[in-house]
Amino acid sequence: MEIELKLAVIGAGTMGSGIAYASASSGHDVFVVEQDQKLLDQGMKRINDYIERGVKKGQLDKSRAEALRTSIKGTVDFAKACKNAEIVVEAVFEDPRVKEQVFIILDRTCPPRTIIASNTSSISITKLASATRRPDKVLGLHFFNPVPTMKLVELIKGDRTSEETVITASKFVQSLGKTVVQSADKTGFIVNRALMPFLNEAIKLLDEKVATPEDIDNAFLLGTNHPMGPLHLADFIGLDVVLSTLRVLETEYGSCFSPAGTLVRLVGEGKLGRKTGSGFYGY
Numbered sequence: 236m237e238i239e240l241k242l243a244v245i246g247a248g249t250m251g252s253g254i255a256y257a258s259a260s261s262g263h264d265v266f267v268v269e270q271d272q273k274l275l276d277q278g279m280k281r282i283n284d285y286i287e288r289g290v291k292k293g294q295l296d297k298s299r300a301e302a303l304r305t306s307i308k309g310t311v312d313f314a315k316a317c318k319n320a321e322i323v324v325e326a327v328f329e330d331p332r333v334k335e336q337v338f339i340i341l342d343r344t345c346p347p348r349t350i351i352a353s354n355t356s357s358i359s360i361t362k363l364a365s366a367t368r369r370p371d372k373v374l375g376l377h378f379f380n381p382v383p384t385m386k387l388v389e390l391i392k393g394d395r396t397s398e399e400t401v402i403t404a405s406k407f408v409q410s411l412g413k414t415v416v417q418s419a420d421k422t423g424f425i426v427n428r429a430l431m432p433f434l435n436e437a438i439k440l441l442d443e444k445v446a447t448p449e450d451i452d453n454a455f456l457l458g459t460n461h462p463m464g465p466l467h468l469a470d471f472i473g474l475d476v477v478l479s480t481l482r483v484l485e486t487e488y489g490s491c492f493s494p495a496g497t498l499v500r501l502v503g504e505g506k507l508g509r510k511t512g513s514g515f516y517g518y
């Protein structure tokens with residue numbers, strides 16, 4: 236699919252940097268917005284790391300890498316990034332007040348035709364849309380980490396999202412070589428709603444000394460053909476992320492999502508998985 240969109244990505248953290256890189260390498264014109272110059276420099280470095288990785292893996296040649304470096308523009312000025320944007324993807328902190336504030340600014344600075352997508356993992360799209368005067372042009376696009384490699388995007392319609400917005404956003408996602416699945420605006424959407432209790436139950440097997448970490452993971456590798464065991468996967472996602480997602484699901488759906496004791500303990504000890512060098516396993 237050949238579409239070339241003008242895009243603004245708000246927040247250049249883990250997700251925003253991946254979304255910016257994936258979009259620019261698929262031919263879109265990308266502006267990245269951060270809170271201040273220092274955070275912007277850090278975000279642009281994350282994007283540059285993706286470019287370097289692309290070169291190392293042979294996915295990008297040197298001239299394409301250089302073209303990407305110059306085509307992804309960074310700014311701390313919302314108005315500059317948004318004035319020509321056709322789609323904005325918001326990827327700021329998972330905090331309803333921060334996101335609502337950003338949506339109010341985006342609504343003021345983007346032209347009326349601009350679609351505003353949130354990468355939120357848990358906040359209601361209908362609620363975010365109600366902070367704007369264009370609820371028909373607001374939707375959720377939930378990317379997965381690491382964005383350049385993960386092929387799925389959950390698309391979430393708010394109460395008033397128009398079909399035209401869904402069609403344009405789906406074409407954008409497909410242009411990145413990714414597949415859209417649609418979810419209702421219910422906490423956890425599809426993947427986290429089903430994955431988090433699965434990971435949590437695997438950790439409860441440890442709590443109850445039913446099996447060792449290695450045997451729990453091997454059971455799923457060999458018994459159900461999962462590419463990665465649940466404890467290994469939890470370490471990869473980040474135990475803090477797993478815990479905070481379970482807390483959100485627990486608040487919404489009740490105690491069936493209450494986090495396992497070992498998970499709470501490891502996070503309390505700062506053992507967050509791969510990123511800190513230890514979790515269920517050492518790295």
Ligand SMILES: NC(=O)c1ccc[n+]([C@@H]2O[C@H](COP(=O)([O-])OP(=O)(O)OC[C@H]3O[C@@H](n4cnc5c(N)ncnc54)[C@H](O)[C@@H]3O)[C@@H](O)[C@H]2O)c1
Pocket residue numbers: 245246247248249250251268269270274278326327328329330333337354355356357377378379380476
């Ligand atoms: N990390 C994941 O695995 C993952 C997966 C799917 C979805 N998400 C969602 O993506 C969003 C971002 O998560 P993340 O992990 O990239 O977070 P992160 O903390 O790595 O990055 C957030 C970035 O947003 C910036 N930011 C905050 N307020 C801003 C503002 N007002 N204007 C501009 N920039 C601002 C921060 O400076 C930071 O760099 C969250 O909604 C999260 O739930 C995360």
